[in-house]
Amino acid sequence: MITKQTDTLFKHFEDYIKLSDALKTALTERLVFKTFKKGELVHDANKVCTKSYFIQKGLMRVYFLKDGKEISEYFPAEGEWSNSPRSFRTRQVDIYYIDAIEQVDAFCLGVTDLMYLFENFPEMERYARLSMGTVFGHFMERITSMRFTTAKEKYDHFISTYHDIYHRIPLGMIASYLGITQETLSRIRAEK
Amino acid sequence: MITKQTDTLFKHFEDYIKLSDALKTALTERLVFKTFKKGELVHDANKVCTKSYFIQKGLMRVYFLKDGKEISEYFPAEGEWSNSPRSFRTRQVDIYYIDAIEQVDAFCLGVTDLMYLFENFPEMERYARLSMGTVFGHFMERITSMRFTTAKEKYDHFISTYHDIYHRIPLGMIASYLGITQETLSRIRAEK
DNA sequence: ATAATTTTTTGATATAGGTCAAAAGCTGTG
DNA sequence: CACAGCTTTTGACCTATATCAAAAAATTAT
Structure with missing residues (x-):
């Protein structure tokens, strides 16, 4: 029998809470391993997002359409959850699409399963609260950086926050993430 | 004996969880009523933020300094918590100052008391997770809006999200919130 | 009230970065 | 390999918004 490679995921949880064996089992039973090909659509904005993916390998892009153009919102990578946040939370459709920038290996957890875990393992609530705090911090920092006036400053900030993966993201996607044109980027x- | 006016606060909690009498009591015992005069500093960036204020009446401003100028980050108002998020969470200093735009009535809850509540009332964890989700949604929407190219679009979005309170915030503070100059704003x- | 201070408006000018267009560089497929 | 379809770069030009400066209006203090 093949054991699921849940090490990375468990390690991630243990950054925030102590994982009991019971919770480990409950998680393992509910996680479904899934892969996506490069360019494959992970979530369609026309549907309610009912699944969250914990990325083991690879890189995704959360984006939306504005005037027919794809605007990158952020880039979930190894060791992070990927979903359409508000849609997943409120069970309504939202504007975000998700696709795979690279071939992706991920664990999929459905909302219903997640709810079950929240009901039966109070420490899951704590995990969610704490990990959300981390992401929240990144978002705040990003808002701050978006007000840095020059395009160069925005790009520099992007490089520093995404230093491990920025070279894996196409230029055009980075430009729309920063809210500048790809020509400017x-x-x-080019200079420097 | 004077009863604390905790109605608004309890109502806020009940948007997310059912409040037991025990939790109500525990909360009431720990909340300290506090007022701030217009312009008064609520939190100093040079200190660790150990208190969170639930605003009953009035308006605050969370801001930081860039090149000696005050840049508004957001404006906590009635029915919202106000603190320096990362500082409060990580117990380290952060860049944000908080002051009162108007005279404020608030309930103050210290980190230690909050920790106590998290330890003893699992539903508090759920409350925190869910309410944070709401705030998270607002932040995402804001990041999206910050990429709207024109200053007018940014302003229109600001008006729509802050429609109840935008007229209570001085123009200069709004401009720095939007990342545009006050002349442009x-x-x-003027036009329209 | 009157003065002092702060905030907002108006004007003139400069520039970062947008737009449009086309060339060059890559990547993948039969 | 060669072609098709992307992605990135380069160039020329233009516009929205920043800057700087000063007047007007509003707020606060004496």
Whole structure:
């Protein structure tokens, strides 16, 4: 019998809470291993997001459409959860699509299963609260950085927060994430 | 004996969880009523933020300094908690100051008391997770809006999200919140 | 009230970065 | 390999918004 490679995931949980064997089992039973090909759609904005993916390997992109153009919202990577946050939370459709920038290995957890875990393992509530706090902090920092006036400053901040993965993301996607044109970003990269 | 006016606060909690009498009592015992005069400093960036304020009446401003200028981060108002998020969470200093835009009535809850509540009332964990989700949603929407190209679009989005209180916030503070100059904002308001 | 201070508006000018267009560089497929 | 379809770069030009400066309006203090 093949054991699921849940090490990374458990390690992630243990950054926030102590994992009991019972919770480990309950999690393992509910996680479904899933892979996505490069470019494959992970979540469609026209549907309610009922699944959250914990990325083991690879890189995704959360984006939305504005005037027909794809605007990157953020890039979930190894060791992070990926979903359409509000849709997953409120069970309503939202504007975000998710696709795979690279081939992805992930564990899938459905809302219903997650709810079961919240009901039966109070420490899951704590995990969610604490891990959400971390993400919240990143978002705040990002808002702060988006007000840095020049495009160069925005790009520099992007590089520093995404230093491990920025070279794996196409230029055009980074430009829309920063709210600048790809021409401008290309010029910023050229000088220096 | 004077009863604390905890109605608004309890109502806020009950948007997310059912409040037991025991939790109500535990909360009431730990909340300290506090007022701030207009312009008074609520939190100093040079200190660790150990208190969270639930605003009953009035308006605050969370801001930081960039090149000696005050940049508004957001404006906590009636029915919301106000603190320096990362400092409160990590017990380290952070860049944010908080002051009162108007005279404020608030309930103060210290970190230690909050920790006690998390330890003894699992439903508090759930409350925190869920209410944080709401705030998280607002932040995401804001990041999306910050990429709207024109200053006018940013301002329109601000008006729609802060429609109840935008007229109570001085123009200069709104401008720095949006990342535009106050001259530009003044001109936007003038036309139309 | 009157003065003092702060906030907002108005004007003139400069520039970062947008738009449009086209060339160059990559990547994958039969 | 060669072609098709992307992605990135380069160039020319233009516009929204920043800057700087000063007047006007509003708020606060004496």
